[in-house]
Amino acid sequence: MQTNFAPELLADPETARSEKILRSCVHCGFCAATCPTYLLTGDELDSPRGRIYLMKDMLEKNRPADARTVRHIDRCLSCLACMTTCPSGVNYKHLVDHARAHIEETYARPASDRILRFLLAALLPNPRLFRLALGAARVARPLTRFAPGRLRALLSSAPSRPIDPSDVDRPQTFPAIGPRVARAALLSGCVQTVLEPRINEATIRFLTRHGVETTVAKGTGCCGALTHHLGKRGPARRAAVANIEAWTREIAAGGLDFVVVNASGCGTMLKDYGDMFAAEPNLAAPAAVVSSLVRDVTEAAANLKLSFTGAIPKLRVAYHSACSMQHGQKITNLPVELLTRAGFEALSVPEGHICCGSAGTYNLLQPHLAMQLRDRKIAALRATGCDVVATGNIGCMRQIMSGAGAAPVVHTVELLDWSTGGPPPPAIERALLGA
Ligand code: SF4
Ligand code: SF4
16 A cells, blocks of 8 residues: 655654555455454445555544544454454554554544543453442442443443452462472453452462462553553553563562463453563563563463363363454464363354454443344354353453353363363353252
C-alpha cells in the first residue's frame, strides 16, 4: 500500500513502524474471510482491510479520530485472526494498538462511553475493587432487566454468589514436590483471581507435582492488556513495568527458568513486553528477558516429564482455542496433544478460528456483536457432542459459560491437574460425576 506520511511524522518511532506496516499490506482482502466482524456485518469497514484504510487515513494525516473511524475500530475484537490469514505478514496488532491510543488521545467519546470505559479500566485490573464492584452488582441484580443495553450486560455478567479469594494468590513460594527440576514465576493475574481462583490453584498443584518450584512474586498483578486494548497507555505501561521489575528482582534473587501464564490473553501481552519497551534504554533489556521467559502453562507442561495416573474417565473434550492462544501466540496443537496424552478424547470444533466474542472487555462494550459470536461458538461446540469444553483463557470461559446450552467449561490446566493426581474440576464434578 502506498503511503504519504510527512517526514516530521515519521520522526516518531511508532508512526514510522505503523507506516512500515501499512506499506506491507497489498490490499488483497484475504483477511476478510476469517474476520468475525466482517462475517457478521458484511461491511467492508468492519473487515481488516477496511479498518487498515481508516487507520491509514487517520494516522497519515495525523488528524483527530472521527466517529466513523472510532465505530469500526471499536468493533474490532483484536482477535488477530487476520494476522494468521494475511499472506503478507501485516502486523495488524501493532497498527490497531497505535490507532486505539490515537483515538484515546484525540476523540471525545459520549459521556456514557467515557464512564463505562473508565470503570472497566479502574475496576478490572484491581482484584480488590473488582470484588467490591461484583458485590454491588449482585445487590443491583434484581434491577438488571430495567438497565440499558451495556449496563445490563455488565450487571448480568456478575456471578450470582460471592467467590472467596484463594490463598495461593498472595505473594509466596510453593516448593517443588520431589526433586526440583525448574523454578517458575506464576502470573496470578487480576480478573481470574476474582472469578475463577481455582485455575491458579490447579496450576500450582500441577507444576509443583512435576518438580517446579513456583513463586507468586510480590509486586506482580494485571499484565496491562485490559487497559492496553482500551487505548489507555499510562495504566497499561505502569502494570507492565511493575511486572518486569518484580520478575527482574526474582531472577536476581533465585533465578527463573520461566514465567508461567494460564490466561492466553495475558500471555500474548507478556510476550510483547520486549517489543513494547524496545526503545527505552532502562527497560529494553529486562523487558526482553521477561518476554523470553514467558510460557503458556501448556508450553511449560510440554517441557516437563508428565506422570498421568490413567485413572480418569475418557471424557470427550471440545478444546476451544482462544484467539490469543492460536492467533496471538501461535499455540495450536499443543493443548490438544496434552489432553490426548492425558487420556481424554479431544474433539475438533468447527469454525475453530472464529472468536467467541469475549475479547477482554469487548463483550461488555459491544454486547450485540459479542453475543452473536458467543451463540455461534456455543452452537459449534454443541455440534461436537462433547462432555466438556476446555480452553486456556478466562475470558473465553466466562463468555461461553454465560450462554445457554454449553457443556461444562473448564480450564485446560484443570484437566491436566486432574489427570496427574489432582482433584476433578468442580464444574465436572457437579455436571458429570454426580457430586
Ligand atoms: S490479507 Fe494482509 S495484505 Fe491482504 S488486505 Fe488483509 S492485511 Fe492487507
Ligand atoms: S483483529 Fe479480528 S476483528 Fe479485528 S480486523 Fe482482525 S480479524 Fe477482524
